[in-house]
Amino acid sequence: MTSTILWTILILSGLGLVLAVVLFLIAKKFKVEEDPRIDDIEKALPGANCGGCGYAGCRAFASSAVTAPDLEKHFCPVGGNAVMKQVASILGFEMREKAPQVAVLRCNGTCEARPRVNTYDGLKSCRVKASLYSGDTLCAYGCLGCGDCEAACTFGALHINPDTLLPEIDETKCTACGACVKACPRMLLELRNKGPRGMREFVACRNLDKGPVARKACANACIGCGMCLRTCTHGAIVLENNVSYIDFSKCKLCRECEAMCPTGAIHGVGFPKPLDKEAVKERIRKRKEEAAHE
Amino acid sequence: MEKLLISPSPHIHSGASTQKIMRDVLIALAPAELLAVLVYGWSELLLLAVGVTACVFFEWAITRWMLKKPSTIGDLSAAVTGLLLVMNLPTSTPWWMAVIGALFAIGVAKMSFGGLGQNLFNPAIAARVFLLISFPQQMTDWTATPGFIHATDAISGATLLGVYAEGGMDALVAAGYPGNHRLFFDIGGSAGEISAGLLLLGFIYLLCRRVVKPWIPLSIIGTVVLISGIFYLVNPAVYTGPAFNLMTGGLLLGAFFMATDYVTSPMSDWGGVVYGVGIGLIVMMIRYFGSYPEGMSFAILIMNCAVPLINRAFHSRKYGRA
Amino acid sequence: MSKITFPIGGVHPHDSKIAAQRPIEMLPLPPVVYVSMAQHLGAPAKPVVAVGDSVKVGQVIAEPGGFISAFVHSPVSGTVKGIAPRKDLAGNPVLHIEIAVEGDEWMEGIDLSDTLVTDIPDDPAVIIEKIKACGVVGLGGATFPTHVKLSPPPGKKAECLILNGTECEPYLTSDYRIMLERPKEILVGAALMQKALGGCPCVVGIEENKPEAVKAMRAAIEELGWQQKPVRIAVLKKKYPQGGEKQLIAAVMHREVRSGALPIDAGAVVQNVGTSLAVYEAVQKNKPLITNVLTVTGKLLPAERQHNYLFRIGVPLSFIIEQAGGEPDGAVKLVSGGPMMGKAIANPDATTVKGSSSVLYLGAEDTVRKEASACIRCGRCADACPMGLEPFLLNRLCKAGDLEGLEANAVQDCIECGCCLYSCPANIPLLDRIRIAKGQVIGAIRARAAAKKQ
Incomplete structure (x- = not known):
């Protein structure tokens, strides 16, 4: 009896020892030499593996970054400048600051503004819907409301509002990874600079139809009337294919276009005070009068 | 027309539904179970009522209170599990064991895997095996309970397979082997075994309704007949014959109703054949060389494990890729 | 005669050919027509008329916009009122030419008589040129330009012309009606295409549920005295999708088109009977493709409101609906095409195109999808798939976004026939997902091929 126990202990211990040696040798022989900086960079990264940088995940980003000649093609939108500073210092590169961005929705066709003419009865997916027809409203460019963007967002920053059937973006959670931009078959989501103290202006519409058609489809549509273009004194507005677009690099956030827009398609976000349309219109009128005097 | 309905094609549907399929299975099982109730009386009726109700109740309760999802009992799959479970129990089983069986079938074997379509094992068989291991005494007590119609040759005690497993061929011959197996009325064993003929009838109904395909049962039966035939021919003094093996246990x-369960059997026809042959092989190995008397449940459970592998190995023939 | 069929899968929907007994009627002209520039597969056509021009019936109003494209002719006489984007039946803007109808004045040289012309031009090039000039496209659904299909690439030879008269989609009866009413023209059209293809034999495939059409076509062969010619009628089993190009080739020729290959690689050219009629009219009568036959049908319509209309291409659907007595009560969905592969109409103001084959009304009971439940792994989708695919597996791979797995499991071979979704007892939207994945995989394959070339 005692000898059985003894033998068991001996054999098992011996086996353990032999296997340990084998494991050690194998680990030695097949050791993969890896740049230690990859681990460092990966640690510095947020670890969301969202793919927003264009690489398969944080590790892929790190192993690509260590071989890159500069950080031109490597930017982690989730970590932003703070993380990139760390990455740059690990690699000994110059840090190039990027303005923080956020996703904005270029559609404001709420249920009220866009009467529904059709009902969808299929897989709940914007992609399927977009491949099938122009959508439940007369607008062939607007949000389809099935929430592909919501499904694509790994940060829980996007939610379809059941009342408007439009996605709403939670700025505090949005990391500008761009997943929603890729998911939207209508290309309605855009990454824009967050702007100074979070203030920004954008045209919340992509309807390329001519004014009357767009208007009929949606009360909030950009009708391409050019009012904003004529109002803007900074040359920040481009009017192409019946729809306006604000270049955020030129926009001075004066909110004049927003006040003048007849359909309310231009949205201002993050401003401390609500827009006093009449005051702004008065200001524009006075300026024009002065210009006429001169 | 106010608003037009838009959906991707196709715009019509065959009308097939999970509920209709399960209803067909219930209809197919009904004749055999009805006869069992007639022959085994109140105790079988009580088992049937308790087993089916418990399965349906547990599924409803789990979806309602634990998963907080809409109830799925409308698809009748829980009722099918309940009926199959009852048909797999001896008629003298106490009713509370049917409740435990139902809880295991629905709670453990089905819902914990994610509900209908996700389970690895056939819930009814898993529950039967669970009960067999937990309550070996009750689960092998084959005392025929008094029925509504008079069954002349009511036997009690072990089944013939049980006799064979215990005492070998000598004991079996003493118990009346080879005997005359009757297709439509054969007492002994679980309630569902009462009539091979009615089971066959039910299976033919399923075939006609295109609910199941014949390949799995055919390959099980073929394998059993082949193996027992060979062994029987080599040494009939030790090994039981094909007819005996088909009609018992x-x-x-x-073969007709448990191995053909969609969820736990392979998707492709050839996969089904491999699966059936596997079941046939295992069941005969258990019967000839194992210590358990029958082994159909074990054979099906073991082959259930192999289904994901079989599904990987066998695919349908694709057009233009020969 | 034994009935032939395709080897894998298939389903048996009720054929619901309610409009079968209604003869073809001439649809009156509307005040305005809208002619779409994208009514064929390939590049949209380019308008060659200007606003204010007056046009005659059969006059060219748009030219092909590429190699795979087609001429478009004016279906009416009148004045061009506008050339602008207009919503198609999916609601998406497409360039249309708007013509106000004035009288019915045809171009010279178009033979409007009923006389059957059986003399076939000797030169295949002449036939193909006429087909091209008359803007003939495949009328079986895909609207692929016919002249391209009839000009096999060098090194490939057509061994058999299959005329598709299966009309396997439920409800549709337009092909059936033309086979009953104009069988000889169809056969002459086939003979023209045989000639164009270098004299291959021709098989007309007709499903067994149309015995009258089989009889009419056989009688026409006899009346033409063509018993000795290499043209025969094949009766096919009633099984959907018997009229799928690949399925028809397998049924008739016992050959399978390799994955990724074209029918011509298997020596087959498949043309719809309607296309054959269009070819006849183009080559023998100089008449461009400006009319087609369309079925107005649905269970909700009483028998006397079922119609088979000969319509001018460009007539708005709403005009046809009005002529046919309006929408029936209880209709929730309008479908252009058959119920298995047709498109739901989002915009009834859209115009008809060359390939329009029906206006089908469906009631809620027939068409509203039931809520999807769990997959019970019954394998019915795989049994139903005529391409031998495993939709349950593809669906799972779609959900996981596994494009490589999808390609390995041949999602790109899917013909979108709808058999999987039709037969699924759990109402899982299999095809909805698979269709999107198929597009992605084909895109990836093309991108790879393009990268390889460079």
């Missing part, structure tokens, strides 16, 4: 019940 719930083989037909298993």
Whole structure:
């Protein structure tokens, strides 16, 4: 009896020892030499593996970054400048600051503004819907409301509002990874600079139809009337294919276009005070009068 | 027309539904179970009522209170599990064991895997095996309970397969082997084994309704006949014959209704054949060389494990890729 | 005669050919027509008329916009009122030419008589040129330009012309009606295409549920005295999708088109009977493709409101609906095409195109999808798939976004026939997902091929 126990202990211990040696040798022989900086960079990264940088995940980003000649093609939108500073210092590169961005929705066709003419009865997916027809409203460019963007967002920053059937973006959670931009078959989501103290202006519409058609489809549509273009004194507005677009690099956030827009398609976000349309219109009128005097 | 309905094609549907399929299975099982109730009386009726109700109740309760999802009992799959479970129990089983069986079938074997379509094992068989291991005494007590119609040759005690497993061929011959197996009325064993003929009838109904395909049962039966035939021819003094093996131990019940369970059997026809052959092999190995008397449940459970592998190995023939 | 069929899968929907007994009627002209520039597969056509021009019936109003494209002719006489984007039946803007109808004045040289012309031009090039000039496209659904299909690439030879008269989609009866009413023209059209293809034999495939059409076509062969010619009628089993190009080739020729290959690689050219009629009219009568036959049908319509209309291409659907007595009560969905592969109409103001084959009304009971439940792994989708695919597996791979797995499991071979979704007892939207994945995989394959070339 005692000898059985003894033998068991001996054999098992011996086996353990032999296997340990084998494991050690194998680990030695097949050791993969890896740049230690990859681990460092990966640690510095947020670890969301969202793919927003264009690489398969944080590790892929790190192993690509260590071989890159500069950080031109490597930017982690989730970590932003703070993380990139760390990455740059690990690699000994110059840090190039990027303005923080956020996703904005270029559609404001709420249920009220866009009467529904059709009902969808299929897989709940914007992609399927977009491949099938122009959508439940007369607008062939607007949000389809099935929430592909919501499904694509790994940060829980996007939610379809059941009342408007439009996605709403939670700025505090949005990391500008761009997943929603890729998911939207209508290309309605855009990454824009967050702007100074979070203030920004954008045209919340992509309807390329001519004014009357767009208007009929949606009360909030950009009708391409050019009012904003004529109002803007900074040359920040481009009017192409019946729809306006604000270049955020030129926009001075004066909110004049927003006040003048007849359909309310231009949205201002993050401003401390609500827009006093009449005051702004008065200001524009006075300026024009002065210009006429001169 | 106010608003037009838009959906991707196709715009019509065959009308097939999970509920209709399960209803067909219930209809197919009904004749055999009805006869069992007639022959085994109140105790079988009580088991049936308790087993089916418990399965349906547990599924409803789990979806309602634990998963907080809409109830799925409308698809009748829980009722099918309940009926199959009852048909797999001896008629003298106490009713509370049916409740435990139902809880295991629905709670453990089905819902914990994610509900209908996700389970690895056939819930009814898993529950039967669970009960067999937990309550070996009750689960092998084959005392026929008094029925509504008079069954002349009511036997009690062990089944013939049980006798064979215990005492070998000598004991079996003493118990009346080879005997005359009757297709439509054969007492002994689980409730569902009462009539091979009615089971066959039910299976033919399923075939006609295109609910199941014949390949799995055919390959099980073929394998059993082949193996027992060979062994029987080599040494009939030791090994039981094909007819005996087909008619006993719930083989037909298993082959027709349990092995053909969609969820736990392979998707492709050839996969089904491999699966059936596997079941046939295992069941005969258990019967000839194992210590358990029958083995259909074990054979099906073991082959259930192999289904994901079989599904990987066998695919349908694709057009233009020969 | 034994009935032939395709080897894998298939389903048996009720054929619901309610409009079968209604003869073809001439649809009156509307005040305005809208002619779409994208009514064929390939590049949209380019308008060659200007606003204010007056046009005659059969006059060219748009030219092909590429190699795979087609001429478009004016279906009416009148004045061009506008050339602008207009919503198609999916609601998406497409360039249309708007013509106000004035009288019915045809171009010279178009033979409007009923006389059957059986003399076939000797030169295949002449036939193909006429087909091209008359803007003939495949009328079986895909609207692929016919002249391209009839000009096999060098090194490939057509061994058999299959005329598709299966009309396997439920409800549709337009092909059936033309086979009953104009069988000889169809056969002459086939003979023209045989000639164009270098004299291959021709098989007309007709499903067994149309015995009258089989009889009419056989009688026409006899009346033409063509018993000795290499043209025969094949009766096919009633099984959907018997009229799928690949399925028809397998049924008739016992050959399978390799994955990724074209029918011509298997020596087959498949043309719809309607296309054959269009070819006849183009080559023998100089008449461009400006009319087609369309079925107005649905269970909700009483028998006397079922119609088979000969319509001018460009007539708005709403005009046809009005002529046919309006929408029936209880209709929730309008479908252009058959119920298995047709498109739901989002915009009834859209115009008809060359390939329009029906206006089908469906009631809620027939068409509203039931809520999807769990997959019970019954394998019915795989049994139903005529391409031998495993939709349950593809669906799972779609959900996981596994494009490589999808390609390995041949999602790109899907013909979008709808058999999987039709037969699924759990109402899982299999095809909805698979269709999107198929597009992605084909895109990836093309991108790879393009990268390889460079």
